[in-house]
Amino acid sequence: xxxxxxxxxxxxxxxxxxxxxxxxxxxxxxxxxxxxxxxxxxxxxxxxxxxxxxxxxxxxxxxxxxxxxxxxxxxxxxxxxxxxxxxxxxxxxxxxxxxxxxxxxxxxxxxxxxxxxxxxxxxxxxxxxxxxxxxxxxxxxxxxxxxxxxxxxxxxxxxxxxxxxxxxxxxxxxxxxxxxxxxxxxxxxxxxxxxxxxxxxxxxxxxxxxxxxxxxxxxxxxxxxxxxxxxxxxxxxxxxxxxxxxxxxxxxxxxxxxxxxxxxxxxxxxxxxxxxxxxxxxxxxxxxxxxxxxxxxxxxxxxxxxxxxxxxxxxxxxxxxxxxxxxxxxxxxxxxxxxxxxxxxxxxxxxxxxxxxxxxxxxxxxxxxxxxxxxxxxxxxxxxxxxxxxxxxxxxxxxxxxxxxxxxxxxxxxxxxxxxxxxxxxxxxxxxxxxxxxxxxxxxxxxxxxxxxxxxxxxxxxxxxxxxxxxxxxxxxxxxxxxxxxxxxxxxxxxxxxxxxxxxxxxxxxxxxxxxxxxxxxxxxxxxxxxxxxxxxxxxxxxxxxxxxxxxxxxxxxxxxxxxxxxxxxxxxxxxxxxx
Numbered sequence: 001x002x003x004x005x006x007x008x009x010x011x012x013x014x015x016x017x018x019x020x021x022x023x024x025x026x027x028x029x030x031x032x033x034x035x036x037x038x039x040x041x042x043x044x045x046x047x048x049x050x051x052x053x054x055x056x057x058x059x060x061x062x063x064x065x066x067x068x069x070x071x072x073x074x075x076x077x078x079x080x081x082x083x084x085x086x087x088x089x090x091x092x093x094x095x096x097x098x099x100x101x102x103x104x105x106x107x108x109x110x111x112x113x114x115x116x117x118x119x120x121x122x123x124x125x126x127x128x129x130x131x132x133x134x135x136x137x138x139x140x141x142x143x144x145x146x147x148x149x150x151x152x153x154x155x156x157x158x159x160x161x162x163x164x165x166x167x168x169x170x171x172x173x174x175x176x177x178x179x180x181x182x183x184x185x186x187x188x189x190x191x192x193x194x195x196x197x198x199x200x201x202x203x204x205x206x207x208x209x210x211x212x213x214x215x216x217x218x219x220x221x222x223x224x225x226x227x228x229x230x231x232x233x234x235x236x237x238x239x240x241x242x243x244x245x246x247x248x249x250x251x252x253x254x255x256x257x258x259x260x261x262x263x264x265x266x267x268x269x270x271x272x273x274x275x276x277x278x279x280x281x282x283x284x285x286x287x288x289x290x291x292x293x294x295x296x297x298x299x300x301x302x303x304x305x306x307x308x309x310x311x312x313x314x315x316x317x318x319x320x321x322x323x324x325x326x327x328x329x330x331x332x333x334x335x336x337x338x339x340x341x342x343x344x345x346x347x348x349x350x351x352x353x354x355x356x357x358x359x360x361x362x363x364x365x366x367x368x369x370x371x372x373x374x375x376x377x378x379x380x381x382x383x384x385x386x387x388x389x390x391x392x393x394x395x396x397x398x399x400x401x402x403x404x405x406x407x408x409x410x411x412x413x414x415x416x417x418x419x420x421x422x423x424x425x426x427x428x429x430x431x432x433x434x435x436x437x438x439x440x441x442x443x444x445x446x447x448x449x450x451x452x453x454x455x456x457x458x459x460x461x462x463x464x465x466x467x468x469x470x471x472x473x474x475x476x477x478x479x480x481x482x483x484x485x486x487x488x489x490x491x492x493x494x495x496x497x498x499x500x501x502x503x504x505x506x507x508x509x510x511x512x513x514x515x516x517x518x519x520x521x522x523x524x525x526x527x528x529x530x531x532x533x534x535x536x537x538x539x540x541x542x543x544x545x546x547x548x549x550x551x552x553x554x555x556x557x558x559x560x561x562x563x564x565x566x567x568x569x570x571x572x573x574x575x576x577x578x579x580x
Contacts, residue, residue: 004030004140005366007159007174009147009187012039013121014334014351015180016128020058021359023136025485027366030172031132031139034146034164034181038125041311042240042277045120045256045268046345050433051352052114053470057480057536060131061114067127068119069272071096075118076255077426079403079418081411083260083267083278084302087252088415091423104476109460109469109524112433113478118256120270121348145170147186150177150330157329176362177330180355185336188322193332198319198390235282235314239293243307244274261414264404265300275310288314317341317397319390325379333358338386343396344425346389349432354382360534364557369486369509373441374558381440388431392455396425427456434458437465437537441561444531444540444552462525464538469524473516484512486534487556492521493528499549500531507553531556 006022008015011033022029047055047064055061065071075093080086094102099115133141148160157177161170179187243249249269252258258267268277280300282288293312298304318339326332334351361378364370399421406414430453437443438450443465451461460469468490471479489500489511497513504511522528527541531552539556546552554560 002172004028004174006176006178006362007172008178008180010180011143013125013128013348014355016132017352017355018178018180018359019132021355023139025363027363028138031141032145032147032161033143036144038129039121042270043121044348045270047117047119048349048432049112049114049116051349052117054352054356056114064117064119067123068117073254073272077257077423078252078255079259079261082262083265083300088411089418107471109471110458111470113470113480147181149190152329175366179332179336180334181336183335183339188332188336193322193324195320196323235316237280237282237288237291237314239278239297240311241276241307241309242274243305245305261403262407264400319394321386331358340390340393341397344393346393350386350389356535357382369507369557371557371559373561377440377442381437384439385435392428392431429457430455442556442558444555460524462538464540466538468532468536468538471520480536482514483532486510488512488514488532490514490516490530492516495528496545499545503550503553509553
């Protein structure tokens with residue numbers, strides 16, 4: 001029987017990233033994937049800024065950039081009257097090179113350490129696998145092995161695996177099991193966890209504008225939402241293909257997405273050179289088993305093109321969240337616990353957050369500094385973030401539906417309508433990067449009203465639960481780059497931190513003390529002492545050393561839970577504010 005600390009079931013991007021997290025924290029990990037190779041379906045074509053910050057922390061960002069779309073190419077979304085037709089509206093965003101230059105000049109906490117990156121999941125998955133196999137410590141990666149079932153005991157989990165080619169059986173004993181095995185997760189099924197399915201009527205979805213600050217974002221025309229109007233929830237037919245006919249595809253310039261205002265179809269440039277993906281909204285008369293991909297491609301593009309079909313299949317959008325994210329020694333991440341419509345790119349990028357959170361928590365449990373309540377907080381932290389992303393995804397799909405509902409409108413009026421709606425789908429930096437763990441029982445929350453938040457940008461906040469505001473310590477060196485592998489205590493003024501150091505030693509907790517004497521840090525962080533978690537979120541902050549650092553560290557590592565009410569906390573001045 002094979003033994004390991006953590007068995008990861010599923011070799012998609014979330015499972016592979018969890019493998020990286022665990023490996024870099026010194027945890028023995030075994031990853032199994034039933035497929036013999038990484039995905040051949042594109043699925044995802046954007047890695048957002050927050051995900052790239054985590055890839056930077058893990059030392060993976062430079063390799064990802066080297067395999068992404070050309071850094072000088074713009075990121076443009078074009079609406080056309082028909083695919084292959086005239087551009088009637090467009091939203092242009094900086095190239096990677098331009099974005100890096102722009103972000104390097106932002107040092108007030110509203111920027112990011114890494115711009116978003118256009119890279120297809122077809123490219124990203126094998127890259128993550130290769131880097132894990134080459135650089136991982138105490139890692140075993142086995143593709144072609146199917147996870148079948150598990151039995152949980154008090155101290156370990158025994159998993160049953162099958163080789164998909166030979167039928168050979170294998171058992172693996174691990175301290176924990178992570179189900180990253182997709183929307184049809186066998187791990188979730190055995191746990192007996194059901195889906196919560198979202199109401200896709202646009203009337204209820206419009207109500208989220210108040211909760212998430214959407215009314216002030218990007219000019220979204222909520223008044224056009226009609227009660228009872230639904231997001232199209234039928235099937236979509238995907239055609240993934242190669243063609244080097246750039247005179248046709250780049251007739252409106254280099255683009256990322258071309259979206260048809262008449263039909264709702266979307267053409268995605270995967271590498272800006274020869275690889276493309278077309279998503280066609282199907283009608284009831286279309287039988288996916290009888291579709292000729294080349295014929296459908298010819299019909300929708302309005303011309304014959306020389307092409308090679310790489311993959312073609314029907315798929316159905318879903319807006320679901322698992323009712324539970326796991327229990328005991330078995331936990332879920334990625335598509336195993338949520339599904340969203342691709343609009344906005346919140347699927348894999350949301351899963352990155354689960355991999356990061358579950359990664360440091362599992363490492364804490366394996367290494368003995370995590371308390372019995374730590375993993376129980378995983379769902380409390382992640383579910384509100386996932387729900388916000390699900391609603392954002394639904395809203396974006398609704399905006400697209402509103403545009404195609406006006407098919408037949410005069411082009412100038414249709415174009416004006418599109419511009420009025422805006423493109424929040426690709427401008428929701430706050431939703432993507434500035435989420436806050438305001439309901440987590442692990443956070444030493446502060447009394448007072450919530451700090452302001454917006455969906456389409458970052459409003460810097462160092463309140464407990466928030467992502468530590470990014471700024472550059474020097475050119476090319478972010479504050480994130482100086483954080484430790486475990487917890488980090490940032491000190492921006494002279495203060496005695498021996499209480500924290502002794503408490504950390506007593507708990508066997510990895511703690512780095514980081515001294516920053518910088519006026520920007522003083523302004524951004526508002527307190528001279530901040531305790532930062534392994535995932536770069538603020539766990540506690542104070543105006544002076546606390547009287548009982550041990551209680552704080554016990555809280556943030558799950559040895560104890562907080563009381564129901566927010567508190568100012570030892571060392572805080574009582575005037576701070578709790579995040580939204």
